[in-house]
Amino acid sequence: SQKIEQNSEALNIQEGKTATLTCNYTNYSPAYLQWYRQDPGRGPVFLLLIRENEKEKRKERLKVTFDTTLKQSLFHITASQPADSATYLCAPGAGSYQLTFGKGTKLSVIP
């Protein structure tokens, strides 16, 4: 069955450093992969979408890579700020009119 793993449940980093979150998937081949941010008590918010033929995508301080050989996506936040503290969810999409999410990584940026 399809499986999505995000590297760790929690990640603590110092303000100003680069945070790197990992998303691994098995048993399917997504054509797209999406990343979302979720704050406590709120719904997830879409951040970035990367297609299988794109190696890298950037948006301001965010960067996503997509390696279909390794079956892995990396999500980077450069010059991290305390306001970046949230849970980040990856969602590889492969059809069937549904988006399946990983359980998320809770990022804490320490001032």
Add this chain to the structure above:
Amino acid sequence: KAGVTQTPRYLIKTRGQQVTLSCSPISGHRSVSWYQQTPGQGLQFLFEYFSETQRNKGNFPGRFSGRQFSNSRSEMNVSTLELGDSALYLCASSLGETGSSYNSPLHFGNGTRLTVT
């Protein structure tokens, strides 16, 4: 443009009762998906509707059902509530054009927090 609106925001029900949750998508969005979120399981897909048709359903018992109206608004219903149904229920809308909807970003509401006692 108004975001996705879910009502009610909080709900407390007793075991055995039934509940109906409502979702109003972003104007122009024809696809509505429902998810259940719990601390242990994360976001679990319930079902997806497009133009009043259910296109996919997740692995949930038949007590969970939904529907979509002609104006794209959607409702989900849970009958014979169990303690394990306590969760945050999230609705998300997207453009959902022909083909899979996974390539359209989902726009989530802030959910309905259901507590079953």
